[in-house]
Amino acid sequence: MSLMQLDRRNFLKSVAMATATAAAHETFAATTNDVSLPQLDPKVTDPPAIDGVVWDKAPCRFCGTGCHVMVGVKNNRVVAVTGDRHAAVNKGLLCVKGYHVGSILYGQGRLTQPLLKTDTGYKAISWEEAIKVIAKRIIKRPKTFAIYGSGQWTIPEGYACQKFIKGGLANNHIDPNARLCMASAVTGFIGTYGVDEPAGCYDDLDAANVIITWGNNPAEMHPVLFSRFIDRRSRGEKVTLIDIGTRRTRTTEQADHYLCFNPHSDLAIANGIMQQLIENDTFDKKFVEQHCNFRYQVDPKKPGLKGAPSTFEAFKKAVAEYTPERVEEISGVPADKIRMLGKLFGRRDIRITSLWCMGMNQHSAGTMINNLVHSVHLLSGHFGRPGDAPTSLTGQPSACGTAREVGTLAHALPGGRLVKLKAHRQHCEDIWNLPRGRMNPKPGYHTVKMWEAFCTPTDQPGGDIDTIWVQVTNPGQTLPNLHKLFDPKANLKDKFLIVSDVYPTATTQLADLILPAALWVEKNGMFGNSERRTQQWFRQVTPPGQARDDCWQVIAVARAMFDMGHEGMRDKDGKFIFETKDDQGSEVPIWEWENYYGKVNVDEALFEEYRKFTRLKHKDLAPYSEYVKAHGLRWPVVQQPDGSWRETGFRFSGFDDPYVGKDASGKPKEFDFYHSTTKDGRAQIWHYPYLDPPEMPDATYPFWLCTGRVLEHWHSGTMTRRVPQLARAVPRAYVEINPDDAKAAGIAQGSPVKIESRRGSIVLPARINGRGQPPRGSIFVPFFDETKLINNVTLDVTCPISKEPDYKKCAVSIMPVSTSKG
Amino acid sequence: MPISGLILTLSSNSEAAQTALDKCHADPQVQVGEFVGPRRCPITLDTNNPEEDKVSWQRLQDDPGIDFVDVVCVYFDEDEKAEDSTVQVPASHSGTMALAD
Structure with a gap:
């Protein structure tokens, strides 16, 4: 290495250290109100001045967290990436995938011609x-x-x-x-509040006393959000983490309580919490009386998005059977833990945030478990104040912005409109200047x-x-x-x-x-991220x-x-x-x-046209030029009398949401569900019973199979498997097996295992006592590996309302595969 | 190879945290910065090749004295060529990617 190269590396190291130190102070100050940042080397600018490197902002390409990065470009090539310290989402931090996001452009085998x-x-x-x-x-x-x-x-x-x-x-x-x-999250929000997407935002993670992960592993799947929790704890704050899951993960390692449940029985757990709130008379009567209605499914086997009206008495009777002991019987979670959850939700002096992602959405009762978790928060009044929030996360960078808000779903139109409604089609025909009747009413x-x-x-x-x-x-x-x-x-x-x-x-x-x-x-x-934040970037x-x-x-x-x-x-x-x-x-x-x-700018032209659609459901977006200036804005973004644009952190809450109605005195109401399905400003508390899933382990296929992701790879691995550092960290798919099951089946660490379902089979190496640890009777396989397609095995049964498949449970057998050639 | 800036959140178990910190100090690829708060520690990681990078990253991730690793920045070597893809063409579908003459 030449002296010049050495000097350059030393310079880059000093820049890296200064940037990391500054980011650490940034997160520390942001959460402690400590604004006495240390004196940094004045030569280190933000972003750092490196010979010939031009910097510009962009959201990370991977998950739905929506971290902002600064991208450094030299000679038409991305040469550096830093977390954006000015971005509220990540405050300068990134995860291991964001670390390598620049490399995804330069993997071998780019397609370059039709x-x-x-x-x-x-x-x-x-x-x-x-x-x-x-x-x-x-x-x-x-x-x-x-x-x-x-x-x-x-x-x-x-x-x-x-x-x-x-x-x-x-x-x-x-x-x-x-x-x-995400489809089950969408139907869950619509069935509960009448309109899609979370009411809360990431600020909830800074204010919650209790964070509950429902079948969710943010330590690996949304690490920058999990880092907020880690950061608070590292400063001595007491934040309780409760992990409700079907296998131990890196999230579990940090949890105060781990509740391991039998697949699908989260329905019983949610009902059990509500039973406790009623039995202990600790539900939030004022919140429920003022802001909620009750609903149920007339035929739980043929559920509908809006169900039928119910009453508190009928609800009380319906959840009464979900005693802690009954829930333990169904879920395997000890009755005492159900009581513990009931007591926590019954407290008014703490703030509780629930997080979920695929674990609740990829579920043959996905809409229903979404409805029930919202209902737990509504019944307990843990809603709408910073730290009190039921919040779904997204796996893709613009699952919210594009799929849900633009509405690229078979039944949807832009801005929360529906194909089947004539008035909504006519809105589109008007904005698109199409002849009346052009659009098709059939989803x-x-x-x-x-x-x-x-x-x-x-x-x-x-x-x-x-x-x-x-x-x-x-x-x-x-x-x-x-x-x-x-x-x-x-x-x-x-x-x-x-x-x-x-x-x-x-x-x-x-x-x-x-x-x-x-x-x-x-x-x-x-892109539009999980907390309703719309972000913009330019070609670099x-x-x-x-x-x-x-x-x-x-x-x-x-x-x-x-x-x-x-x-x-x-x-x-x-x-x-x-x-x-x-x-x-x-x-x-x-x-x-x-x-x-x-x-x-074609993006600007299309966005300005699309923006006209966003008012109907109060998902107002600002002009394109505002997003050029900002590190994303959370909708509804509403213009102020002085001409500026104000984002909204907490929907339906009078202290922050400009669309909340006013009370008799002219002040904003505390809460207003202004898109209520019952058109009375109220959210819906649901009852839905636990029913067995469509496929369960039996004598032929005695194991549960759960599929999912790993920290190092994003989605199907198309990009991350071409980043050598990530590919080498986790090169191939594997099957996580409980050590007792492995021993009983004669399966050794790393040895090939045949996994078979009614639909297909696959052979994968065994991983025992690895990063993820399933309980007995359950295995886990990540889906990132295109050479080992676990979806040859999975089930195509969907939630009857959202039509989202259940990738989290089907019945399989496992057996060791002989490697001897004799 | 990349030079990266990271933030380690050390474990509340002070013995495990000290052991992790000692290992970082002893590692010539790691430069340890000044603590921010009781458990957050910025470091830089400078490795010679992808394999070392992977090993170092994995070691930090898996160290029982380290609760979490945040990434702040990464600078690539400008002369670095795109490496061979480790991706193999899957054999599960019957199509092929062979180019016609």
């Missing part, structure tokens, strides 16, 4: 040809075309797809991967149904999807029961799969047309080869169809539905790539 499948393999084609192939295919059969995306779409990307499918093609066949991870196919239709022969009933365009996700790895919902495509020659992605994936394996996509800071973008480097923005791809296809005469691509004045004008009022041909980053 590839069309031929009889002899894939042939490189021009973008012009690729666009024509897609446009012709859609024009030929517009009603059997579908788009499948995810919460990795930026807000403008999702909005463009939404407009293309629902305003242009009017077939409504668009759904995101969010159906596989499109949700994810499982869409892929089932795609994998059914066209000439058979139910085979009425013949072309799917996948963007920003990897269903060939993440759909449940892949042998049913993905693999049949290989033998269905009239089905056509288009995949836009940055790397080859399990999905491109069966693609007929592969389109190279730009990634993260290779394009402009906007150019994508490799011919990789291009997903949004451009959709607009280019729409324009090709317009040029071919497709009426759906015209508005009622005959103009292109994505017409975009420059400041002088001249149309810019943004469908030509050379103009896409030219005279106009």
Whole structure:
């Protein structure tokens, strides 16, 4: 190493130390009101001045936490990443994935040119040809075309797809991967409050006395949020952590109480807490009387989103059977622990925040367990004050911003509108300047149904999807029961799969047309995180080869169809539905790539149009220019008399939410659920009984299988497995087995194990007493590894309301696999 | 190789925390900064190759005297070439990625 290189490394180390020290002080001061920051080296600026490096902000590309990073670029390449100290979400901190987020752009094997499948393999084609192939295919059969995306779409990307499918093609066949991870949270919020997304925010984590993780492992899946809790404890604050889960995790290591429950029995636990609140007469009578109604499902086996009205007396009677002893019998959680939870929720002098993510959402009763956890908070009055919150987290960076708010779900329209409601369709037709009646009142196919239709022969009933365009996700790895919902495509020659992605994936394996996509800071973008925070960034480097923005791809296809005469691509004045004008009022041909980053900012144009949709459900967004200046803003963002824009931390709470109604004296009410399903300003407290799940262990398949994630890999590993440090840390999937089960089955550490269900099988190495530790009778397998597809084994049963599959439990057998060759 | 700035949150078990800190001081790849509050300690990590980086990171993560590792910044070596992908093409679906002539 030369002297110059050594000097440079020493300089970078001094910068790294100064930055880490400053971030540590930043979090410490933020939570102690200690503003006496130490004197830092004045040469270290924020972000640090490093020779030739240009810095700009962006949200992290990975999970739904929405950490802000500063991206350092030199010579059109990302060379540095720091946590953004000015960002309220992460206060300068990142997790191990954020640590390597810059590297995801530079893994080997980036897709750099359109590839069309031929009889002899894939042939490189021009973008012009690729666009024509897609446009012709859609024009030929517009009603059997579908788009499948995810919460990795930026807000403008999702909005463009939404407009293309629902305003242009009017077939409504668009759904995101969010159906596989967040749909039950959506229906849970709507069934309880009448409108989607959490009322609280991350500030709750700084104020709560008790944090309860329900089937949630934030220490590994949302580490920066977990770090807030760790930081408070490290300063001597008493914060109680209660981990309610089906296996021990790194979150459990920090927990004061670990309640290990039998899969699916969280329904009984929630009912048990409510039984205790009533039996002890410690529920919050004032809150309930003033702000709540009661609801139930007339037929629990055929539940509906809104259920039927009930009464307190009926509710009391319904939960009465969930005594601590009865809950112990169902769940395996000791009765004393249920009493402990009941007592905690019965206290008025503490603040309680519940967190959950896939553990409650990927559940065959996902909507119902979401409803019940909200109900526990409502019945106990632990709601709406900082630290008192039932809060779902998201796994994808814009699951909220794009999938839920833009509404890229088969039944939804932008801004919380619904396909089935005529008035909502007419709002869209007005904003999009479409002829009245253009839009289709029939919801499109949700994810499982869409892929089932795609994998059914066209000439058979139910085979009425013949072309799917996948963007920003990897269903060939993440759909449940892949042998049913993905693999049949290989033998269905009239089905056509288009995949836009940055790397080859399990999905491109069966693609007929592969389109190279730009990634993260290779394009402009906007995300919406788990706490309703909308974030914006600009393109900072150019994508490799011919990789291009997903949004451009959709607009280019729409324009090709317009040029071919497709009426759906015209508005009622005959103009292109994505017409975009420059400041002088001249149309810019943004469908030509050379103009896409030219005279106009397409993201800004799309966002400003989308923003018109956001008022109906009080999810107001500020102008694009405000997000350029900010580190994200939490909606509703409302303009103040002085012209500034104010975000909202706590929805439905009179002290913060400007849409809360006023009382007789003209002051804001303490709480107001202004989108109540009962139209009386009240939230709904639900009763729903514990019912056995659709598949349970038996003599043939005696183990529960739970699937999930690991700290080092994000989602299906497409990006993180190409970061050498992350890939080497956890190179392959494995199966976590309880040591007693392993011993009983003759399975040794690291030895191959065959896991088999009614749907398929897989062989994985055993991991015993590792990072995650399942109880006896239960195994866990992460799904990040595309060479070991655990979703060949999982079950495709969904929650009857949200249509979200249950990846957290199905019945399997395990057996050692002999490795001897004799 | 990357140079990174990290924050360690040491365990409330003072004996385990001291042991972890001693190990950090003894590690030439780790530079230990000044404590912020009773248990938060900024460090830098400077390694020679990806394997060392992985080993060091994993050791910190798994150390019983360290409750949590936050990342603050990472600087890549500008000359670093993209490394070989460790990703193998899956064999579970029947398609192929072979390019036609």
